[in-house]
Amino acid sequence: MANRIAPRLPAIDPTETQVVSRRKVEIPAAAFAANGSTDSLYVGECGVLRVTQTCASRTGTNPTCDVTVMTCDTPGGTFYAAGTFTQLTAAGAQRKAFAVDRWVRFDVALGGTNTPTFTLSFDGEAVGG
Secondary structure (H helix, E strand, O other): OOEEEOOEEEEEOOOOOOOEEEEEEEEEEEEEOOOEEOOEEEOOOOOEEEEEEEEEEEEEEEEEEEEEEEEEOOOOOOOEEEEEOOOEOOOEEEEEEEEOOOEEEEEEEEEEEEEEEEEEEEEEEEEEO
């Protein structure tokens, strides 16, 4: 697992009196055939992660996939759960928002038989004021 820094996006000023900090969160599609984690991603002081989880495909018999958003204040510290997505049993996408610290990663737990595999990607932004 590697540590990466999420790139800054241009500031938004939706009310002309507030500057909002944004960082792009993008984890390209990868096949998970066992429990694991994505790289850790630095999102800074943003505080809120708005992300879409996309499952492009899945294999196996009665496969399930549970994805937990994990967060921590340092890349090598103890990560804790910020929240979870709804359990996956088929391809599709879902978007959720989570309160997060400076670093985030996605933990994946698989269930089922006959080598369950899920191809997942994550795309969104971390925002804060």
